[in-house]
């Protein structure tokens with residue numbers, strides 16, 4: 216099955232979100248069931264943590280937010296969130312942006328001057344696989360991809376082997392390294408991150424972190440936000456994934472980087488007016504979900520799923536270190552398509568072998584998932600050591 220078939224299967228509309236229902240709603244209609252008060256379909260959705268539903272606490276914060284113009288840099292809620300995020304990450308400045316993609320792309324654009332220049336990153340990273348070629352169109356840069364030798368996370372040795380030093384007229388010199396932590400739920404250990412950072416600084420190569428889910432690595436105890444962020448010149452952090460805000464990310468770095476990113480943000484239509492509406496909810500997401508310890512709950516569920524699968528003979532593609540479980544379907548003879556369809560029949564939304572756990576996943580979904588895993592392991596062939604296929 217092709218990736219586009221999996222994507223179309225996984226993105227079928229919810230019953231309750233069918234086009235006819237959407238068209239029948241008028242702005243301002245008051246619904247009998249308030250969608251802010253419960254996770255709703257998100258409680259059964261393992262496709263991504265982006266499906267988390269904003270909460271009543273966020274709605275209350277939106278209702279009492281300030282409504283000044285952020286393009287004029289006058290909105291206290293937006294400025295307050297930017298300053299607070301700079302403080303949490305121990306960087307000089309923060310810039311609120313609408314998405315993780317925008318945070319990465321502005322970070323890259325702000326670091327790079329003019330071609331010839333190249334960006335070095337993990338071949339699996341969001342920057343190259345899911346950002347619509349933005350590095351090429353916005354920064355005119357070549358992307359060089361590295362596959363980590365250990366199969367899990369990037370090391371300084373991997374980067375050193377692939378860096379382009381720009382010694383020849385035919386070279387496209389590496390000016391920026393972009394790392395992603397966690398990547399596929401797997402953490403780049405802080406010690407290795409510090410090693411990469413020290414080496415990159417010696418080479419005068421800038422470092423950007425796609426920290427969309429850095430919160431998850433911190434919640435897993437891999438290191439503090441400040442320790443990880445100290446390794447990078449810029450970091451993009453998302454509020455709308457496991458933290459549950461409806462919209463938004465933050466780019467942090469130096470003041471000059473922030474001002475350059477602000478300029479580029481404006482040029483691509485990302486300047487916002489009453490940004491307090493979204494920043495108010497984003498602040499609640501950090502306070503209630505991250506600082507409130509909710510990510511630890513989703514990590515406990517992640518470990519439960521991984522242990523359930525492994526103790527019954529199932530294999531994982533990557534270790535379950537944060538909020539993702541990668542089921543190896545090959546030895547059990549299931550395809551992603553079968554998994555998605557069988558999950559849907561059980562009322563679970565899946566996108567394939569990668570299960571993403573978030574804090575709104577409920578006990579009922581956990582039970583159904585365990586039932587599905589038992590079914591897979593019973594009907595499929597488990598390639599136990601000593602058995603041949």
Ligand SMILES: Cc1ncc(COP(=O)(O)O)c(C=O)c1O
Pocket residue numbers: 265313314315316317319341342395425427428453455
């Ligand atoms: C690691 C990573 N970085 C960046 C993004 C982009 O975030 P957004 O969808 O808000 O553009 C995602 C989205 O899922 C992601 O997983």
